[in-house]
Amino acid sequence: MGQGTFTIMPQIVADGLSVNMNRVRCPNPDTKFVPDSGPTVASRTTMVVGSTLFDAAIKLKAQMEAYASEAFFGGAPAELNEHFFKNTYTNETIPFERVADRLIKEKGPQRVYNQFKLPPQIRWDQRTFVGDSYPSYSWGCNVAEVEVNPLTLEIKVKKVTSFWDIGRVINPVLAKGQIEGGLTQALGFALMEKMGIKDGLFDASRMQTYVVPTALDTPEMSIDFLEFPFTGTALGAKGVGEVPIDGLAPAIANAVESATGVRINELPITPEKLLSKLGAVV
Amino acid sequence: MSALEQTELLTPNTLDEALRFLADENTRGTLLCGGTDLMVQWEAGVRPAPARVINIKGLTELSEIKMENGALVIGAGVTHAALRHSSLVIQCAPSLAEAAATVGGAQIQALGTIGGSIGNASPASDMAPSLLVADAIAELASVRGIRKVPLPKFILGYRKLDLAPDELIVRFHLAPMPVGAKENWHKLGPRAAQAISKVMGSYRGKVESGRISLFAVALGSVAPTAVRLPEIEQWLIGRAIDAETLKGAEKRTSDIVKPIADIRSTAEYRRWVSGRLVRGFLEHLASPS
Numbered sequence: 034m035g036q037g038t039f040t041i042m043p044q045i046v047a048d049g050l051s052v053n054m055n056r057v058r059c060p061n062p063d064t065k066f067v068p069d070s071g072p073t074v075a076s077r078t079t080m081v082v083g084s085t086l087f088d089a090a091i092k093l094k095a096q097m098e099a100y101a102s103e104a105f106f107g108g109a110p111a112e113l114n115e116h117f118f119k120n121t122y123t124n125e126t127i128p129f130e131r132v133a134d135r136l137i138k139e140k141g142p143q144r145v146y147n148q149f150k151l152p153p154q155i156r157w158d159q160r161t162f163v164g165d166s167y168p169s170y171s172w173g174c175n176v177a178e179v180e181v182n183p184l185t186l187e188i189k190v191k192k193v194t195s196f197w198d199i200g201r202v203i204n205p206v207l208a209k210g211q212i213e214g215g216l217t218q219a220l221g222f223a224l225m226e227k228m229g230i231k232d233g234l235f236d237a238s239r240m241q242t243y244v245v246p247t248a249l250d251t252p253e254m255s256i257d258f259l260e261f262p263f264t265g266t267a268l269g270a271k272g273v274g275e276v277p278i279d280g281l282a283p284a285i286a287n288a289v290e291s292a293t294g295v296r297i298n299e300l301p302i303t304p305e306k307l308l309s310k311l312g313a314v315v
Numbered sequence: 316m317s318a319l320e321q322t323e324l325l326t327p328n329t330l331d332e333a334l335r336f337l338a339d340e341n342t343r344g345t346l347l348c349g350g351t352d353l354m355v356q357w358e359a360g361v362r363p364a365p366a367r368v369i370n371i372k373g374l375t376e377l378s379e380i381k382m383e384n385g386a387l388v389i390g391a392g393v394t395h396a397a398l399r400h401s402s403l404v405i406q407c408a409p410s411l412a413e414a415a416a417t418v419g420g421a422q423i424q425a426l427g428t429i430g431g432s433i434g435n436a437s438p439a440s441d442m443a444p445s446l447l448v449a450d451a452i453a454e455l456a457s458v459r460g461i462r463k464v465p466l467p468k469f470i471l472g473y474r475k476l477d478l479a480p481d482e483l484i485v486r487f488h489l490a491p492m493p494v495g496a497k498e499n500w501h502k503l504g505p506r507a508a509q510a511i512s513k514v515m516g517s518y519r520g521k522v523e524s525g526r527i528s529l530f531a532v533a534l535g536s537v538a539p540t541a542v543r544l545p546e547i548e549q550w551l552i553g554r555a556i557d558a559e560t561l562k563g564a565e566k567r568t569s570d571i572v573k574p575i576a577d578i579r580s581t582a583e584y585r586r587w588v589s590g591r592l593v594r595g596f597l598e599h600l601a602s603p604s
Contacts (some may be wrong), residue, residue, distance in 0.1 A: 184595045185503055185588050225505055239359065241511070242578050247420070249507035304503075305584040 036274065037207035038078055044203060045083045045268065049090025051113050052129065070149075076171065076272025079203060081149050084266040089147035091267070096143055101132045104139075152265030169263045171271045172198040175216075175280040178252075179288035186293075186304035186311075188224055190252040190285060197256070200263040200271035208273050212256050215277020220252070221245045223282035224301050318357040318364040325369045330376040330456070330485070336369050337481045338458040344369040346483060348377070348392050351419065351427035352435040377430065377485060380404060387449070387489040391430025396421075398429060407491035410498035410517040411445035417502045418442075420509050430484045433466075436474045436540075443470065443541035444517040445500060447533035449489035457482045473539040496521040496529060499599045501592050505579055512536045513580035514588050518596035527551050532596060537574040537589055546571060547593060556601040564597055565590035 043057035050057075060066075070082060094113055101111035101118040109122040117126040136143065157164035176194040181187070193216055202208050225244040229236040237243035262269030282300055290296045295310045325344060327333035336342040344367030347353055357364040371377065377392030380401050387407040389398070398404050398415035405412045418424050418432070418441045432442040433453070446466055453469040455462040457479060466487075469477050478484070492498055498519045504510025514536050521529040530551045535541040547568055554560045569590035576582040 184591050185501075187503060236578055241355075241359075244505040244510070247506055247508045304588070305581045308584050308587055309581075 036073075036078070036211065037204060038073075038082075040207060041079060041083065041203045042086055045087050045270075046090045049087045050094045051115065053115060056129075073274075075167065076274035076276065078274070079270045079272050080169065080200070080263065080266065080268075083203065083270055084268045085147055085149045087266075087268040089145050092145040092147060093143060096145060097132065097136065100136050100140070101127065104135060105132065155265065168265050169200070169271050171200070171273060171276040173276050173280050175284040177281060177284040177288045179285055179292060181289060181292045181307070186307045188285075188289060188302060188304065188307075190220060190224070190250075190288075192253045192255070193281060193284075194255045195257070195280075196259055197273070197276070198259050198261050198271075199273045199276070200261065201269035202258050202260055203270050205258070208258070209256050211273050212277040213254055215275075216254055216256075216281055217246055217251050219278045219281035220250065220285075222278065222300060223285040224250075224303070227301055318360070319368075321366070322364055323367045325367065327369065327371065327374070330374055330483075333369060333371050333374060333483060334456060334458050334481070337483060342369075343367070343480060346371055346434070348372050348428045348431050349394065349426040350431075351423045352431060352437070371483070379486075382407075382491075383488075385491070387491050389429060389487045389489065391434075391484040391486055392428050393430075395419075395424035395427050395429070395432075399424065408445060408449050408489050408498070409492065410448065410500040410519070411442070411489075413498075413500035414441045414445045414502070414515075414517065417500070417508075423509075429487065433470070433487075434476070434478075434484055436470060436472075436476050438473060438538060438540055439511050439515075439536045440541060441502065441512065441515065441535070444515060444533035444535050445498070446487060446489065447541060447543050448498070448517050448519040448531040449492070450531075451490075452488040453484055454486045454488060455479075455482045456485045461485075463488070467543065470540045492519060493521060493529065495523075497600055499596055501595060503588060503592075511579065514574070514585050514592065516589075516592045516596070518593075518600070520596070520600040522556065522600060525555050526553050527556065527600070528553075530600075532593055534572065534589055534592065537572045537585055542572075544568060544571060544593070551597075556597050561594050561597055565594040568593040 039059050042059045043054050046057045047054040098111045098113055102108060105118065105127050106120040109120050111118045112121050116129050118129065118132050119126050151168055155165050155168040157166055174196045177190055178192040180189045180191055197212060199208060225246060227237060228243065263271050286297055286302060289302055293307060293311065295307060297306050325336055325342060327336055345365040347368045348371045356362040371392065374392060377390040379390045380393055380403050381388050387403060395415040395418045399412050401412065415424065418427060429442050432440045451466045452463050453466055455464065455478065458481065464477055471477055496519055498517065500517045502515040503513045505513065512535060514534060516532065516534040518532040519529065520527060530548050531543065532547060533541055533543045547564055550567060551564060569586050572586055572589045574582050574585035
C-alpha cells in the first residue's frame with residue numbers, strides 16, 4: 034500500500050549518485066533535518082521532490098568526485114560508478130568504501146542543499162492569475178469496453194485499455210500499480226459510489242451502503258506508457274498520483290451512451306438512471 | 316469494547332442438549348451458527364448484543380444433505396459453500412446451488428448457513444426464492460416435538476418468523492426438480508460480489524408439448540418477505556412461450572409487485588426489473604439447452 038515514495042526516492046538518489054540503491058536510506062520526513070517542502074498534493078511529489086533530490090544527488094556526487102580526485106588521484110578527474118571511483122586518465126579504481134571512510138574521517142558527513150526551481154519558461158502572475166499555474170501535466174487516454182444487459186440494464190465493464198504520459202517512468206511496476214488502483218477507484222466512481230445527504234446525515238454511512246468495487250467487478254486492464262520526459266527538469270518525471278482516476282468515468286459514460294443511445298451525465302451511472310431516461314423505449 | 320463483552324456463550328454438544336438449553340429460560344439464548352448476519356448486526360448496533368448465545372455451529376445433526384422419502388433434505392447448519400458444491404443440490408435444486416454461490420464472498424459462504432439465512436428473516440435472504448420454488452417445508456424442533464411448516468407460512472414478515480422461543484430450525488424438505496424441468500437464479504446487486512441484492516429471484520419450470528406445464532417463480536427484496544407470484548404462475552400454465560406470453564408475464568409481474576425505494580435502488584427500477592426477471596426466466600425455460 035502507499036504511493037511508492039519510499040521506493041522511488043532512493044531509486045532517484047541512487048541514479049543521481051551512480052551508486053547501488055541499497056546504499057540509499059530514506060528516513061521519514063522530518064523538518065528537524067530538512068526544510069519544509071510543502072504537502073504531497075497535485076501529484077507533485079515525484080516531479081518536485083524527486084527532481085530536488087536528483088539534482089542534490091548529482092551535486093553530492095560531484096562533491097565526492099572532487100574529493101577523490103584530490104585525495105587519491107593527484108588532481109586527475111574521478112568518476113563514481115557503482116562500487117568504484119575511477120581515475121579517468123589512468124583507469125585506476127578505488128573502492129567506494131575507502132573513499133567514503135576517509136572523506137568522513139577528514140571532513141565529516143557530507144551535506145548538499147538544493148532547492149527546486151521552476152523552469153524559466155514557466156511564468157505565473159499571482160496578482161492577475163495569468164500564466165501557467167503548473168509547470169507540466171500528466172496525460173492519459175482511456176478506452177472502456179462496456180456491456181449493458183438488455184434484460185436488466187446492468188452495466189459491466191469488460192476491459193479498459195489505457196495509455197499514459199507521466200514523463201520519465203521511474204518505476205514501471207509501481208506506476209502500473211498506481212494506475213490499476215486509480216482505474217479501479219474510477220470504476221467505483223463511475224458505477225457505484227454514491228454519497229447522499231438525508232436529514233443532514235450521510236445516507237451511505239458504512240461500507241455496507243457505500244459500495245466500492247470488488248475484484249469480481251474489476252475488468253481486464255491494459256496499461257501502457259508513452260514516455261515523453263518533462264524537459265523542465267533533469268529528472269524528466271511527472272506525477273502519476275491523481276491522473277489515473279480522471280478519465281475512466283467519462284469513457285464509461287461514452288461507452289454506455291454508445292450501447293444504449295442514452296447519455297447519463299451524473300455519476301454514478303446506474304441501471305436505475307438508465308431506466309428513467311430510457312422510459313418506455315425498453 | 317466488543318459488543319459481546321457481556322455475552323454468555325453456551326456450546327451444546329448435541330441437538331438434544333441445544334433443545335434443552337432453549338427449553339429452560341435460564342439457559343435460553345440467541346442461536347448462532349456462523350454469525351455472518353448476527354455478528355455484523357451486533358457490532359454495528361443494528362440489534363443489541365444478547366445476554367446469552369447458544370453456538371450450534373458444529374452440531375452434526377444439522378449439517379446433512381440427503382434424499383429422504385422422495386424429498387431433498389438439507390440441514391439448517393449446511394453452509395453456502397457446501398450447498399454450492401453438493402451434487403445432490405445441483406441435481407435436485409440447481410437454483411439453490413446457484414444462489415449459494417452468490418452469497419457474500421468466499422469467507423461468508425464458508426461460515427454462513429441456510430438456516431441462518433432463513434432465520435435472519437430478511438427480505439434480501441439469497442436462500443429464500445430457491446427454497447420457495449421448491450415448495451420447501453421448514454422442520455422445527457423443540458423438546459415438545461417436531462413441527463413442519465411450509466416456508467410461506469413460516470416467514471411471516473420483515474424479521475418475523477413462526478418460531479417459538481424454544482424452537483430451532485433443524486432442516487428444510489424440498490421437492491426435487493421434476494425430470495425435464497429447469498431452474499435458474501438471477502441476483503441483481505450493486506456490485507458483482509459482497510452485495511445485498513436490489514432484486515433477486517428463482518424459477519422452476521417445465522414445458523411439455525410446447526406449453527408450460529409447471530412454473531414456480533419467487534422474488535426477493537421486492538416485499539417484506541421473499542414472495543411467490545401465484546397469479547403469474549397460474550396465468551402462465553398452459554401457454555406457449557411466445558412474444559405475447561413474455562410481454563404479458565413481464566407486465567403482470569411489474570403490476571403486482573410493490574417494492575420500496577431504499578439506498579440500493581428505486582421502487583420504479585425494482586418494479587420494472589421484476590417483470591424483466593420473469594421474462595428472462597421464461598426465455599431461459601424456452602431456450603434449447
